[in-house]
Amino acid sequence: MISESPTSGLDPDAVSRAESLGLIARQIVEGYKVGDHRSPKRGFALEFAQHREYNTGDDLRHLDWKVLGRTDRYYIKQYEQDTNYVAHLLVDGSESMAFGSTKLRKIDFAKALSACLAKVILTQSDAISLNIVSETNTVHMPRTDSSGRMMEVLTRLAAFEPSGKTNLKAALDGVASRISARGIIILISDLFDEPDALKLGIERLRFSGQEVIVFHVLDPFEIDFPMKGSFRFDGLEGMGTIQAAPADIRSSYLTAFNAFRTRVRHLCERANCHYVLANTAVPLAETLSAYLAFRRQARPR
Helix, strand or coil, X not given: CCCCCCCCCCCHHHHCCHHHHHHHHHHHHCCCCHHHHCCCCCCCCCCEEEEEECCCCCCHXXXXXXXXXXXXXXXXXXXXXXXXXXXXEEEECCHHHHCCCCCCCHHHHHHHHHHHHHHHHHHCCCEEEEEEECCCCEEEEEEECCHHHHHHHHHHHHHCCCCCCCCHHHHHHHHHHHCCCCCEEEEEECCCCCHHHHHHHHHHHHHCCCEEEEEEEECHXXXXXXXXXXXXXXXXXXXXXXXXXXXXXXXXXXXHHHHHHHHHHHHHHHCCCEXXXXXXXXXXXXXXXXXXXXXXXXXXX
């Protein structure tokens, strides 16, 4: 289990600084035994699979010196073990992720969750790639299995600010086009797009043999709609502005929103994807610990 820490509730100011974001990730993951989640192929003989170009921070022990001598180019040897266990972190960077009913925005929660997952995966010597996407801005960090590049991951996460519209199918297709071997795609998003777009993107990944995990990041006000009085609702991603009394629309809103959540969860389940509700009001340590415990129990033995 992951131990609770003073940073479990998160600090949005800290999330905006790479060093502090790293401290949050370290404290949250501190009590988790990453060795329990190593790939089932660990400890078996490694079979050479292919080459790929060297990226800064890669382990030099895997350089193919013979290829370097013949071509004067740097290539890394990849093994079956490497090609089977790469986790592609896909973070929704659209404008709707900037919402937060308190200082903590959905994007802050998503950044901290991504940092924790990156730390867990790199600590157990598996590989990650980082992708933060919106229609107006995209960050892509190629795969690495080097824990020495963790600060680069944190820096890119901390610096990103959400903008533009959500386009889940384009985001998932973009990741799929860069994947050449079986891996894990971890989507962290509020999923505010047409469910059919998510369905098509997931189906393409599942058809190519990828495992998909979906963390559905939502603010408690989106889940419960508890406001009272009269409000001006400013729509994100170009949705306009309306004036309304929440009490007058709460019932219809909750009916529509719960139907949306149910549809998304069901399409994930039908595609054999793990669906995880990530309520930003729940400590990140609790959400992550619960999922990792579930994953350990569900893993074939």
